[in-house]
Amino acid sequence: MNQEYFTGIKTIAYEGPKTRNRLAFRHYNAEEVVGKKKMKDHLRFSMAYWHAMKNTSSDPFGGGTRQRPWDDGSSTVENARRVADAGFEFMQKLGLGFYCFHDRDVAPELGDLQASNDALDAVADHLRKLQRQTGIKLLWGTACLFAHPRYMQGAATSPSADVYAIAAAQVKHAMDVTHRLGGLGYTFWGGREGYATLLNTDMKRETGNLAHFLHMAVEYKKKIGFKGQFYIEPKPREPSTHQYDSDAAACLNFLREHDLLEHFKLNIETNHATLALHRVEHELAVAAGAGALGSIDANTGDELVGWDTDQFPTNVYMATQMTLQLLKMGGFKTGGLNFDAKVRRESYEPVDLxxxxxGGMDTFARGLKIAHRIIEDGELDRFVKTRYASFDNGIGKTVTTGKATFESLEKHALKLGPVLPASGRQEMLENLLNDYVL
Known part of the structure:
Protein backbone atom coordinates (compact mmCIF):
# COMPACT_ATOMS: atom_id res chain seq x y z
CA MET A 1 0.00 0.00 0.00
CA ASN A 2 2.20 2.80 -1.29
CA GLN A 3 -0.39 5.28 -2.53
CA GLU A 4 -2.70 7.04 -0.06
CA TYR A 5 -6.29 7.22 -1.26
CA PHE A 6 -7.98 8.92 1.71
CA THR A 7 -5.67 11.89 1.81
CA GLY A 8 -5.98 14.35 4.67
CA ILE A 9 -7.74 11.81 6.90
CA LYS A 10 -5.75 10.58 9.87
CA THR A 11 -6.40 7.50 12.01
CA ILE A 12 -9.78 8.00 13.70
CA ALA A 13 -9.25 8.37 17.44
CA TYR A 14 -11.52 8.24 20.47
CA GLU A 15 -11.92 11.81 21.78
CA GLY A 16 -14.99 11.46 24.01
CA PRO A 17 -18.54 12.86 23.95
CA LYS A 18 -17.48 16.50 24.12
CA THR A 19 -15.25 16.58 21.05
CA ARG A 20 -16.14 18.91 18.20
CA ASN A 21 -14.11 16.87 15.73
CA ARG A 22 -16.50 15.14 13.33
CA LEU A 23 -13.77 12.66 12.35
CA ALA A 24 -13.41 11.25 15.86
CA PHE A 25 -15.19 8.69 18.00
CA ARG A 26 -17.38 10.04 20.77
CA HIS A 27 -18.38 6.70 22.30
CA TYR A 28 -16.42 3.90 20.63
CA ASN A 29 -13.23 3.35 22.59
CA ALA A 30 -11.79 0.10 21.26
CA GLU A 31 -9.72 -0.69 24.38
CA GLU A 32 -12.39 0.22 26.93
CA VAL A 33 -13.46 -2.79 28.97
CA VAL A 34 -17.20 -3.40 29.22
CA GLY A 35 -17.87 -6.25 31.61
CA LYS A 36 -15.01 -8.65 31.00
CA LYS A 37 -14.22 -7.80 27.37
CA LYS A 38 -12.77 -4.90 25.46
CA MET A 39 -15.29 -3.02 23.38
CA LYS A 40 -13.60 -4.09 20.14
CA ASP A 41 -13.93 -7.75 21.16
CA HIS A 42 -17.62 -7.41 22.02
CA LEU A 43 -18.53 -5.70 18.75
CA ARG A 44 -16.07 -7.13 16.20
CA PHE A 45 -16.84 -4.49 13.57
CA SER A 46 -16.42 -5.45 9.92
CA MET A 47 -16.37 -3.57 6.60
CA ALA A 48 -18.70 -4.77 3.86
CA TYR A 49 -16.49 -4.71 0.77
CA TRP A 50 -19.43 -4.45 -1.64
CA HIS A 51 -20.86 -1.27 -0.16
CA ALA A 52 -17.76 0.51 1.13
CA MET A 53 -15.43 -0.14 -1.80
CA LYS A 54 -17.57 -1.05 -4.80
CA ASN A 55 -21.01 0.52 -4.48
CA THR A 56 -21.55 3.33 -6.99
CA SER A 57 -24.61 4.82 -5.22
CA SER A 58 -26.82 4.20 -8.24
CA ASP A 59 -30.53 3.63 -7.79
CA PRO A 60 -33.42 2.60 -10.11
CA PHE A 61 -33.80 6.21 -11.23
CA GLY A 62 -30.20 7.20 -11.88
CA GLY A 63 -26.57 6.21 -12.27
CA GLY A 64 -23.82 6.26 -9.69
CA THR A 65 -22.66 9.44 -7.98
CA ARG A 66 -19.82 8.08 -5.82
CA GLN A 67 -16.31 9.49 -6.20
CA ARG A 68 -13.90 6.55 -5.96
CA PRO A 69 -10.34 7.58 -6.84
CA TRP A 70 -9.16 4.03 -6.21
CA ASP A 71 -11.39 2.40 -8.85
CA ASP A 72 -11.10 3.11 -12.58
CA GLY A 73 -14.03 0.83 -13.35
CA SER A 74 -12.02 -1.64 -15.40
CA SER A 75 -12.44 -5.40 -15.02
CA THR A 76 -8.75 -6.01 -14.38
CA VAL A 77 -6.74 -7.63 -11.60
CA GLU A 78 -4.61 -4.48 -11.41
CA ASN A 79 -7.68 -2.36 -10.63
CA ALA A 80 -8.94 -4.93 -8.11
CA ARG A 81 -5.61 -4.73 -6.28
CA ARG A 82 -5.93 -0.93 -6.08
CA VAL A 83 -9.41 -1.27 -4.62
CA ALA A 84 -8.04 -3.70 -2.04
CA ASP A 85 -5.27 -1.24 -1.12
CA ALA A 86 -7.85 1.49 -0.58
CA GLY A 87 -10.04 -0.85 1.47
CA PHE A 88 -7.26 -1.81 3.83
CA GLU A 89 -6.15 1.82 4.19
CA PHE A 90 -9.74 2.69 5.09
CA MET A 91 -10.03 -0.15 7.62
CA GLN A 92 -6.71 0.74 9.24
CA LYS A 93 -7.63 4.40 9.61
CA LEU A 94 -11.01 3.46 11.06
CA GLY A 95 -9.68 0.72 13.34
CA LEU A 96 -11.78 -2.09 11.83
CA GLY A 97 -10.52 -5.58 12.57
CA PHE A 98 -12.53 -7.49 9.97
CA TYR A 99 -14.01 -7.37 6.48
CA CYS A 100 -16.51 -9.41 4.43
CA PHE A 101 -16.74 -9.90 0.67
CA HIS A 102 -18.52 -11.53 -2.25
CA ASP A 103 -16.12 -13.14 -4.72
CA ARG A 104 -17.16 -10.69 -7.45
CA ASP A 105 -16.56 -7.69 -5.17
CA VAL A 106 -12.86 -8.35 -4.80
CA ALA A 107 -12.15 -9.63 -8.32
CA PRO A 108 -13.82 -9.16 -11.71
CA GLU A 109 -16.11 -11.65 -13.40
CA LEU A 110 -14.50 -12.33 -16.77
CA GLY A 111 -15.50 -14.19 -19.92
CA ASP A 112 -15.55 -17.69 -18.48
CA LEU A 113 -15.43 -19.47 -15.14
CA GLN A 114 -11.73 -20.39 -15.33
CA ALA A 115 -10.67 -16.82 -16.13
CA SER A 116 -12.80 -15.53 -13.25
CA ASN A 117 -11.25 -18.12 -10.91
CA ASP A 118 -7.74 -17.12 -11.98
CA ALA A 119 -8.49 -13.45 -11.36
CA LEU A 120 -9.90 -14.21 -7.92
CA ASP A 121 -6.82 -16.26 -7.03
CA ALA A 122 -4.52 -13.43 -8.09
CA VAL A 123 -6.39 -10.86 -6.01
CA ALA A 124 -6.60 -13.29 -3.07
CA ASP A 125 -2.79 -13.43 -3.03
CA HIS A 126 -2.79 -9.65 -2.66
CA LEU A 127 -5.47 -9.73 0.03
CA ARG A 128 -3.47 -12.28 2.00
CA LYS A 129 -0.43 -10.01 1.86
CA LEU A 130 -2.51 -7.04 3.07
CA GLN A 131 -3.98 -9.13 5.91
CA ARG A 132 -0.50 -10.09 7.06
CA GLN A 133 0.69 -6.49 6.92
CA THR A 134 -2.27 -5.09 8.89
CA GLY A 135 -3.58 -7.92 11.08
CA ILE A 136 -7.07 -7.41 9.64
CA LYS A 137 -9.01 -10.67 9.26
CA LEU A 138 -11.68 -11.97 6.91
CA LEU A 139 -14.88 -12.35 8.94
CA TRP A 140 -16.63 -14.26 6.16
CA GLY A 141 -16.65 -14.71 2.42
CA THR A 142 -19.45 -15.55 0.04
CA ALA A 143 -20.22 -15.95 -3.66
CA CYS A 144 -22.26 -13.52 -5.72
CA LEU A 145 -24.99 -15.80 -7.09
CA PHE A 146 -27.45 -13.09 -8.03
CA ALA A 147 -25.91 -10.41 -10.28
CA HIS A 148 -25.03 -12.33 -13.47
CA PRO A 149 -27.94 -12.84 -15.94
CA ARG A 150 -27.54 -16.64 -15.64
CA TYR A 151 -28.88 -16.36 -12.10
CA MET A 152 -32.04 -14.50 -13.05
CA GLN A 153 -34.11 -17.52 -11.93
CA GLY A 154 -31.94 -18.53 -9.01
CA ALA A 155 -28.69 -20.42 -8.53
CA ALA A 156 -29.10 -23.41 -6.22
CA THR A 157 -32.85 -23.24 -7.01
CA SER A 158 -32.49 -22.61 -10.75
CA PRO A 159 -34.65 -24.69 -13.12
CA SER A 160 -31.48 -25.15 -15.22
CA ALA A 161 -29.09 -27.94 -14.16
CA ASP A 162 -26.25 -26.17 -16.02
CA VAL A 163 -26.77 -22.98 -14.01
CA TYR A 164 -26.90 -25.09 -10.85
CA ALA A 165 -23.55 -26.65 -11.78
CA ILE A 166 -21.91 -23.27 -12.44
CA ALA A 167 -23.22 -21.99 -9.09
CA ALA A 168 -21.74 -25.01 -7.32
CA ALA A 169 -18.39 -24.47 -9.03
CA GLN A 170 -18.43 -20.79 -8.09
CA VAL A 171 -19.21 -21.53 -4.42
CA LYS A 172 -16.51 -24.22 -4.37
CA HIS A 173 -13.89 -21.72 -5.48
CA ALA A 174 -15.17 -18.99 -3.17
CA MET A 175 -14.88 -21.46 -0.28
CA ASP A 176 -11.33 -22.31 -1.37
CA VAL A 177 -10.35 -18.64 -1.35
CA THR A 178 -12.10 -17.97 1.97
CA HIS A 179 -10.22 -20.92 3.47
CA ARG A 180 -6.90 -19.73 2.01
CA LEU A 181 -7.44 -16.28 3.54
CA GLY A 182 -8.15 -17.71 6.99
CA GLY A 183 -11.81 -16.69 6.86
CA LEU A 184 -13.71 -17.18 10.09
CA GLY A 185 -16.90 -18.08 8.26
CA TYR A 186 -18.73 -18.46 4.98
CA THR A 187 -22.21 -17.07 4.25
CA PHE A 188 -24.96 -18.35 1.96
CA TRP A 189 -27.26 -15.51 0.92
CA GLY A 190 -29.99 -16.66 -1.44
CA GLY A 191 -30.55 -13.38 -3.26
CA ARG A 192 -32.61 -15.05 -5.97
CA GLU A 193 -33.34 -18.38 -4.29
CA GLY A 194 -37.10 -18.06 -4.49
CA TYR A 195 -39.77 -17.36 -7.06
CA ALA A 196 -41.74 -14.62 -8.78
CA THR A 197 -44.83 -16.79 -9.34
CA LEU A 198 -45.87 -20.30 -8.32
CA LEU A 199 -47.40 -20.76 -11.77
CA ASN A 200 -43.99 -21.82 -13.11
CA THR A 201 -42.39 -23.10 -9.88
CA ASP A 202 -41.90 -26.59 -8.47
CA MET A 203 -41.21 -25.52 -4.89
CA LYS A 204 -40.50 -29.01 -3.55
CA ARG A 205 -37.90 -29.66 -6.25
CA GLU A 206 -36.26 -26.25 -5.76
CA THR A 207 -35.98 -26.49 -1.99
CA GLY A 208 -34.77 -30.09 -2.29
CA ASN A 209 -32.06 -29.00 -4.74
CA LEU A 210 -31.10 -26.15 -2.40
CA ALA A 211 -30.77 -28.57 0.51
CA HIS A 212 -28.54 -30.87 -1.55
CA PHE A 213 -26.43 -27.87 -2.56
CA LEU A 214 -25.84 -27.04 1.10
CA HIS A 215 -25.06 -30.66 1.95
CA MET A 216 -22.45 -30.65 -0.83
CA ALA A 217 -20.95 -27.51 0.71
CA VAL A 218 -20.79 -29.22 4.11
CA GLU A 219 -19.00 -32.21 2.59
CA TYR A 220 -16.56 -29.99 0.70
CA LYS A 221 -15.87 -27.98 3.85
CA LYS A 222 -14.80 -31.18 5.58
CA LYS A 223 -12.72 -32.25 2.59
CA ILE A 224 -10.61 -29.07 2.53
CA GLY A 225 -10.40 -28.80 6.31
CA PHE A 226 -12.19 -25.45 6.54
CA LYS A 227 -13.02 -24.81 10.20
CA GLY A 228 -15.02 -21.60 9.71
CA GLN A 229 -18.71 -21.28 10.58
CA PHE A 230 -21.35 -21.60 7.85
CA TYR A 231 -24.13 -18.97 7.90
CA ILE A 232 -27.52 -18.58 6.23
CA GLU A 233 -28.82 -15.01 5.86
CA PRO A 234 -32.63 -14.63 6.00
CA LYS A 235 -34.49 -12.25 3.70
CA PRO A 236 -38.17 -12.45 2.72
CA ARG A 237 -38.25 -10.78 -0.69
CA GLU A 238 -36.46 -8.44 -3.08
CA PRO A 239 -35.46 -9.17 -5.71
CA SER A 240 -37.64 -12.29 -5.67
CA THR A 241 -41.32 -12.04 -4.73
CA HIS A 242 -40.76 -14.77 -2.15
CA GLN A 243 -37.39 -16.07 -1.00
CA TYR A 244 -37.14 -19.44 0.71
CA ASP A 245 -34.93 -18.08 3.52
CA SER A 246 -37.65 -15.58 4.40
CA ASP A 247 -36.94 -15.05 8.10
CA ALA A 248 -35.10 -16.68 11.01
CA ALA A 249 -37.90 -19.12 11.82
CA ALA A 250 -38.25 -20.22 8.18
CA CYS A 251 -34.48 -20.73 7.91
CA LEU A 252 -34.38 -22.80 11.09
CA ASN A 253 -37.32 -24.91 9.90
CA PHE A 254 -35.60 -25.53 6.55
CA LEU A 255 -32.34 -26.49 8.24
CA ARG A 256 -34.09 -28.87 10.65
CA GLU A 257 -36.18 -30.45 7.89
CA HIS A 258 -33.09 -31.20 5.81
CA ASP A 259 -30.74 -32.26 8.65
CA LEU A 260 -28.51 -29.22 8.25
CA LEU A 261 -29.02 -27.39 11.56
CA GLU A 262 -25.82 -28.66 13.18
CA HIS A 263 -23.77 -27.18 10.33
CA PHE A 264 -25.27 -23.67 10.05
CA LYS A 265 -25.95 -20.59 12.11
CA LEU A 266 -27.81 -17.46 11.00
CA ASN A 267 -26.45 -14.11 9.88
CA ILE A 268 -29.23 -11.68 10.82
CA GLU A 269 -29.62 -8.35 8.99
CA THR A 270 -31.66 -5.50 10.44
CA ASN A 271 -33.07 -4.35 7.11
CA HIS A 272 -34.10 -7.88 6.18
CA ALA A 273 -35.97 -8.19 9.47
CA THR A 274 -37.89 -5.03 8.56
CA LEU A 275 -38.82 -6.47 5.15
CA ALA A 276 -40.08 -9.59 6.95
CA LEU A 277 -42.30 -7.32 9.09
CA HIS A 278 -40.28 -8.13 12.21
CA ARG A 279 -38.13 -6.04 14.53
CA VAL A 280 -34.49 -7.06 14.40
CA GLU A 281 -34.53 -7.99 18.10
CA HIS A 282 -37.25 -10.53 17.24
CA GLU A 283 -35.04 -12.17 14.62
CA LEU A 284 -32.06 -12.16 16.98
CA ALA A 285 -34.14 -13.70 19.78
CA VAL A 286 -35.49 -16.44 17.50
CA ALA A 287 -31.98 -17.32 16.29
CA ALA A 288 -30.40 -17.10 19.74
CA GLY A 289 -33.18 -19.19 21.27
CA ALA A 290 -32.27 -21.99 18.87
CA GLY A 291 -28.56 -21.62 19.62
CA ALA A 292 -28.14 -20.47 16.02
CA LEU A 293 -27.27 -16.76 16.16
CA GLY A 294 -23.90 -16.51 14.48
CA SER A 295 -23.33 -13.04 13.04
CA ILE A 296 -25.12 -9.75 12.40
CA ASP A 297 -25.29 -7.41 9.40
CA ALA A 298 -25.52 -4.01 11.05
CA ASN A 299 -27.67 -1.62 9.07
CA THR A 300 -31.17 -0.23 9.10
CA GLY A 301 -33.96 0.49 6.65
CA ASP A 302 -36.57 3.14 6.04
CA GLU A 303 -40.03 1.89 7.01
CA LEU A 304 -41.55 4.37 4.55
CA VAL A 305 -39.69 2.73 1.65
CA GLY A 306 -40.61 -0.85 0.81
CA TRP A 307 -37.16 -2.02 -0.18
CA ASP A 308 -33.72 -2.81 1.18
CA THR A 309 -32.21 0.67 1.69
CA ASP A 310 -29.14 -0.52 3.66
CA GLN A 311 -28.67 2.63 5.71
CA PHE A 312 -26.09 3.06 8.45
CA PRO A 313 -27.45 2.42 11.97
CA THR A 314 -27.85 5.52 14.13
CA ASN A 315 -30.74 4.52 16.39
CA VAL A 316 -29.41 4.02 19.92
CA TYR A 317 -32.61 2.26 21.06
CA MET A 318 -32.26 -0.31 18.30
CA ALA A 319 -28.55 -0.81 19.01
CA THR A 320 -29.32 -1.28 22.70
CA GLN A 321 -31.95 -3.93 21.99
CA MET A 322 -29.62 -5.71 19.57
CA THR A 323 -26.64 -5.78 21.92
CA LEU A 324 -28.93 -6.82 24.78
CA GLN A 325 -29.81 -9.96 22.81
CA LEU A 326 -26.14 -10.45 21.95
CA LEU A 327 -24.96 -10.16 25.57
CA LYS A 328 -27.71 -12.47 26.81
CA MET A 329 -26.42 -15.24 24.57
CA GLY A 330 -22.85 -14.70 25.78
CA GLY A 331 -21.57 -12.62 22.87
CA PHE A 332 -20.17 -13.56 19.48
CA LYS A 333 -18.47 -16.93 19.19
CA THR A 334 -17.57 -16.71 15.50
CA GLY A 335 -19.23 -13.71 13.83
CA GLY A 336 -19.33 -9.96 14.27
CA LEU A 337 -21.13 -6.74 13.38
CA ASN A 338 -20.70 -6.29 9.64
CA PHE A 339 -21.67 -2.86 8.30
CA ASP A 340 -23.78 -4.05 5.36
CA ALA A 341 -24.68 -0.43 4.77
CA LYS A 342 -24.05 2.22 2.14
CA VAL A 343 -23.83 5.99 2.27
CA ARG A 344 -26.74 7.85 0.71
CA ARG A 345 -26.59 8.77 -2.97
CA GLU A 346 -26.15 12.43 -2.06
CA SER A 347 -23.15 11.61 0.19
CA TYR A 348 -20.70 10.97 -2.60
CA GLU A 349 -17.27 12.05 -1.31
CA PRO A 350 -14.79 9.50 0.14
CA VAL A 351 -14.86 11.22 3.54
CA ASP A 352 -18.57 10.38 3.81
CA LEU A 353 -17.59 6.72 4.23
CA GLY A 359 -21.72 7.06 13.41
CA GLY A 360 -22.52 3.36 13.24
CA MET A 361 -19.63 2.42 15.53
CA ASP A 362 -20.51 5.11 18.07
CA THR A 363 -24.15 4.02 18.01
CA PHE A 364 -23.31 0.41 18.82
CA ALA A 365 -20.77 1.46 21.44
CA ARG A 366 -23.51 3.38 23.24
CA GLY A 367 -25.92 0.48 22.83
CA LEU A 368 -23.36 -1.94 24.24
CA LYS A 369 -22.72 0.12 27.37
CA ILE A 370 -26.44 0.65 27.96
CA ALA A 371 -27.24 -3.04 27.43
CA HIS A 372 -24.46 -4.06 29.82
CA ARG A 373 -25.83 -1.68 32.46
CA ILE A 374 -29.35 -3.09 32.02
CA ILE A 375 -28.05 -6.62 32.57
CA GLU A 376 -25.86 -5.61 35.52
CA ASP A 377 -28.74 -3.80 37.26
CA GLY A 378 -31.01 -6.77 36.71
CA GLU A 379 -34.34 -4.96 37.08
CA LEU A 380 -35.60 -6.02 33.66
CA ASP A 381 -34.49 -9.64 34.18
CA ARG A 382 -36.12 -9.75 37.60
CA PHE A 383 -39.42 -8.57 36.12
CA VAL A 384 -39.35 -11.26 33.42
CA LYS A 385 -38.35 -13.94 35.94
CA THR A 386 -41.22 -12.95 38.24
CA ARG A 387 -43.67 -12.92 35.34
CA TYR A 388 -42.98 -16.60 34.64
CA ALA A 389 -42.43 -17.67 38.26
CA SER A 390 -45.53 -19.88 38.26
CA PHE A 391 -43.65 -22.28 35.96
CA ASP A 392 -40.80 -22.68 38.48
CA ASN A 393 -42.80 -24.71 41.00
CA GLY A 394 -46.07 -26.58 41.50
CA ILE A 395 -48.21 -27.42 38.50
CA GLY A 396 -46.19 -25.04 36.30
CA LYS A 397 -42.98 -26.93 36.95
CA THR A 398 -44.60 -30.14 35.67
CA VAL A 399 -45.11 -28.29 32.35
CA THR A 400 -41.52 -27.05 32.25
CA THR A 401 -40.14 -30.51 32.99
CA GLY A 402 -42.44 -32.17 30.46
CA LYS A 403 -44.33 -34.23 33.05
CA ALA A 404 -47.71 -32.54 32.70
CA THR A 405 -50.58 -34.29 30.94
CA PHE A 406 -53.99 -33.04 29.87
CA GLU A 407 -55.47 -35.10 32.72
CA SER A 408 -53.17 -33.60 35.38
CA LEU A 409 -53.76 -30.08 34.13
CA GLU A 410 -57.53 -30.65 34.02
CA LYS A 411 -57.48 -31.89 37.63
CA HIS A 412 -55.63 -28.72 38.66
CA ALA A 413 -57.86 -26.42 36.58
CA LEU A 414 -61.08 -27.78 38.10
CA LYS A 415 -59.93 -26.65 41.55
CA LEU A 416 -59.31 -23.05 40.44
CA GLY A 417 -61.58 -20.07 40.77
CA PRO A 418 -61.40 -17.03 38.45
CA VAL A 419 -57.84 -16.52 37.14
CA LEU A 420 -56.10 -13.48 35.61
CA PRO A 421 -52.37 -13.23 34.85
CA ALA A 422 -50.41 -10.33 36.33
CA SER A 423 -50.15 -7.11 34.31
CA GLY A 424 -47.51 -7.11 31.60
CA ARG A 425 -46.45 -3.57 32.58
CA GLN A 426 -45.32 -2.75 29.01
CA GLU A 427 -45.48 1.01 29.54
CA MET A 428 -43.45 0.80 32.74
CA LEU A 429 -40.80 -1.27 30.99
CA GLU A 430 -40.64 1.16 28.07
CA ASN A 431 -40.13 3.93 30.62
CA LEU A 432 -37.41 1.83 32.22
CA LEU A 433 -35.63 1.50 28.87
CA ASN A 434 -35.88 5.26 28.42
CA ASP A 435 -34.18 5.76 31.79
CA TYR A 436 -31.17 3.77 30.59
CA VAL A 437 -30.96 5.20 27.08
CA LEU A 438 -31.59 8.83 28.02
Missing part, protein backbone atom coordinates in the same frame (compact mmCIF):
# COMPACT_ATOMS: atom_id res chain seq x y z
CA UNK A 354 -15.79 7.72 7.43
CA UNK A 355 -18.69 9.79 8.76
CA UNK A 356 -21.07 6.87 8.15
CA UNK A 357 -18.93 4.23 9.83
CA UNK A 358 -18.02 6.49 12.76
Missing amino acids: FHAHI
